[in-house]
Amino acid sequence: MADRPGEPRATGPKQASVGVHGITETLTYVQAETGTVRGVRTLLALNQVDGFDCPSCAWGDPEPGHRKHAEFCENGAKAVAWEATRKRVDASFFAQHTIADLRGRDGHWLEAQGRLSEPMHLPPGGDRYLPIAWDDALRLVADRLRALPDPNRAVFYTSGRTSNEAAFVYQLLARRLGTNNLPDCSNMCHESSGAALTETIGVGKGTVSLQDITDHAQLIMIVGQNPGTCHPRMLTALEQAKRRGAKIIAVNPLPEAGFGRFRNPQTLRGLAGPGTQLADRYLPVRVNGDLALFAGLNKALLAAEETAPGTVLDHDFIDRYCDGFEQAAAAWQALDWERVQELTGLGRRAVEYTAADVMAADSVVVCWAMGLTQHHNAVPTIREIVNFLLLRGNIGRPGAGPAPIRGHSNVQGDRTMGIWEKMPDSFLDALRAEFGFDPPRDHGWDTVESIRAMRDGKVDVFFALGGNFAAATPDTTVTEKALANCALTVHVATKLNRSHLCHGAEALLLPCLGRTERDIQAGVEQFVTVEDSMAMVHASHGRLAPGSPQLRSEVSIVTALGRELFGDAMGWERMGRDYRVIRRHIEHVVPGFHAFEERVAQPGGFMLPRGPRDSRTFPTATGKARFTVNAVTAVRVPDGHLLLTTVRSHDQFNTTVYGLDDRYRGIEGGRRVVFLNEDDMKTLAVSAGDLVDLVSHYPDRERRARDFRVVPYPVPRGCAATYFPEANLLVPLDSTAETSNTPTTKSVVISVQPATAPG
The missing domain is CATH 3.40.228.10 (Dimethylsulfoxide Reductase, domain 2)
Structure with missing residues (x-):
């Protein structure tokens, strides 16, 4: 493979994981982002009973008496350092960079610039973000939402890092407005x-x-x-x-x-x-x-x-x-x-x-x-x-x-809290009984349906509580144009990312606290809760000083917007000042959360009921566990084509790329590679290091991902692999899983063609 600066090099896959190399890689990254002393102190609070939950994956924690002092992995440590970085993106940064300039940078560069530290506003016709006061920003969002001719012309997206408390008030705000348009990252994963x-x-x-x-x-x-x-x-x-x-x-x-x-x-x-x-x-x-x-x-x-x-x-x-x-x-x-x-x-x-x-x-x-x-x-x-x-x-x-x-730290908890476009009537009935309004009953849009609606001019306001929507979703070109169709796009975020540059006619960036940071409301330190992949609910206490005095918690942002939008009859101010109030509401609305405050105070938290596991009770349509008949099918791949799957590199979490190496697969210095079986390479007449385009084959139009280096790899014949999210543009918006409507990112029919110049 070519060994020129800026191009990926292949050194061959590894047969072992972690070890000393993992430690040195972790400490090097943490030291560079946070400094040694601050970084080590932060890591020692990660996944501890009195510390904060990892902002990375949703893997469960050992019981309190069995946790190690270093209860984290390389990816978790990098996620913490990524969030706790000393670098800042403030008004002076945006004064130096136009939107056009930033669009020319890759996602790794954008997120490496540091933490967003103050609210920013892109005015209609503007070429760069400008500072805006918090009160003005929230008033702007409330005015745009109030002016909607139909509440279903708003979409409220949620990232899997959002806490239970923030997710609950967020879905409450959307449903009080009158819409179930609550797509989230679950629509694209589980x-x-x-x-x-x-x-x-x-x-x-x-x-x-x-x-x-x-x-x-x-x-x-x-x-x-x-x-x-x-x-x-x-x-x-x-x-x-x-x-x-x-x-x-x-x-x-x-x-x-x-x-x-x-x-x-x-x-x-x-x-x-x-x-x-x-x-x-x-x-x-x-x-x-x-x-x-x-x-x-x-x-x-x-x-x-x-x-x-x-x-x-x-x-x-x-x-x-x-x-x-x-x-x-x-x-x-x-x-x-x-x-x-x-x-x-x-x-x-x-x-x-x-x-x-x-x-x-x-x-x-x-x-x-x-x-x-x-x-x-x-x-x-x-x-x-x-x-x-x-x-x-x-x-x-x-x-x-x-x-x-689950791949994101609270994606399962967000769904439990009501972040779903088609919550059952039982949940909506409980919400009505608790808050005294009738939530909408018509199902809303999931992620794919929301992109289609934006594409078709049916959405005026897109609000994202975390995440990197434009990078995480399929059919990148279509998604970016869809976002641009909105009158207003709003992103609550910790760092600058690709989505913030795929904006509507007007846009806001609202900087929020990260999982690592102390959350003080009305002079009292708050904590939030999360649910892991094993249905354990536990508390998370931020330990670092906020990265900027202008950062607000997600809960504070949502509840302040609720009060600005609806007044305070539902108690938005109390919920924002004291998260115990939110947890009391959750007790009354969400099954399994009785005595929430008391149970989550126990070391390690508590487990939600699991009827099939606990008592072999199966709340299905027949009251029994159901055997099903499933037609044994697979994607049809024409001769001369391959079935492409997308993967993460070792130095990546979801759309966040920490570095350009994939240590375990032996890739250094770049991500635009395609892994091919050596027999397929002979059939396709390509060699290691060749520069190729990946072209997906669907009837609506050609989708071409340019300039990928060929890497021989032990993948099965007829298959190929490359990195997410670089290959997302190859996935058609309408290529989704039956029933779930999840994008088919793991099975894309492609051909491998000689690289061509853009045109």
Whole structure:
């Protein structure tokens, strides 16, 4: 590969994760952003009982007595340093940079400039952001919202970092205005999980605790998830499971360092020894082959039961707690093994060996992430995983169950708090009883529908509570133009990002406190709460002084806007001054939050009810866990084309890029690379280091991502991979998962073409 400055270099994938290199990389980044003393003090409060919750992923915390002094991973430490940086973006910065200038910079450069430190306003026709007073900014937003001819001409987007308290008052504001247009990042990640789990077991969340993984599970399957990069603290839990004898199976199109040897930086064996080999079996499934894999596993389990009746399936569980088994069994019996092998890229023997591992385990956990949820058949795939778990009674007992691993720190809690465009009537009824107004009942727009509405001129005000909407969403060109159609775009944010430059006719940037910072309201220190992937709710106390005296908390911003917009009949001022008032409202509206203040004060917080796990009760349409019949399909890829999946680099969290290296995949100095199978490279007549364009093939128009370097990599034949969000422009807005409407970012039909000049 070319070795010129500014171009990526490939050094080959690594076989181990973390170790000494991980420590030095972390401390170097933290020191550069925050300084050594401030950085170390901040990290020692991260994920501690009296500290703050990690602003990165939603992995669960150990029980209070089992937490280490350094209860964080490399990504979490970088997320904290990214937020706690000493760099500032203020009025003088914007005076030096026009919007046109900033649009010419990449996302990494924009976010590296530092924390937004004062409210900024882009006036109609202006070429740069100008300072504005807080009162004037909030009055401007309230005036624009009041002037709407229809409240549904407003869209309220939410990031997964938003606390429970902020999310609750945010959805309250939107519904008091009269709209359910509450898209959020769940629409783009685990919406498919929620849809499939709600249909089959009655709750849209996983049923597994951290202790199920560390202490009880005999077999852990990690499917479409890369814990080494996306959830590094999970590696410690997996190591604990391995040491007590659990088996781990990794299912992923790309071999990942996190599946290899884990060199735990907090143990002598990890620092000086070989580390722990995590995956006992690795299945290099084709992109979008997971549905066929689990259907094949279910077929193999059924065949084994027919050979030795009463020894494989849990008939008592199936008979007492499930329905639909006979229809599902007939579909597996009719499934052709050649079809399974074709779609998975795996031999029948590999599937049957895996089924034997399953039969040898009394308790099985299946973990997954966006490698499963962002395909057209994502919901059927996850339903098939539920089938797999139901066959052997692996729901409702220790060490067993489905575990969708959320990628953002409170994305699950935001949904619990009502951030959803189609909350059930029971929630809306409780909201009416608590606040004395009738919330709208018509379903609102999700993320994809909101982009379509903005594109079509149906939205006047777009309000984002955190996030990087333009970078995170599909069909980048369409999304950026859609945002520009709005009369006003408002972003509550900690740092400058791409979305702030894809503005409406008028725009506001409202700087907010980060998770790391102390939140003082009316002279009293506040705390917020979050919900992790395991449905644990716990408190988060910021510890740093705010980065600027002009920063306001998300709760303060939303409640101040509510008072400006509606007056104070609903108590907006009290909620903004004292977050206990919000938590009392949550107690009355949200199931499972009784005695909220008292229970969250307990070290480690409390777990929300999980009927399928706690009592094997399944609140589905039939009152039972549901076997489903799922057509075994895959994306059709024409000859000469590839199926592209998108991945994160090791130095990245969601759309935030901390650096331009991907240490685990051996990429240095850049991100515009495409990973190809060497046999496919021969067929396509490309060589390592060639500069190519990636062109997605859909009937509406050509989408071309330019100037990617070819990197040979052990991906399955017919598949390719590149980084998110650079490849988002290749994903058509209308290419979404059935039922969930999630963009199909993980399965894009492309061709690889010689690089062309823009034109």
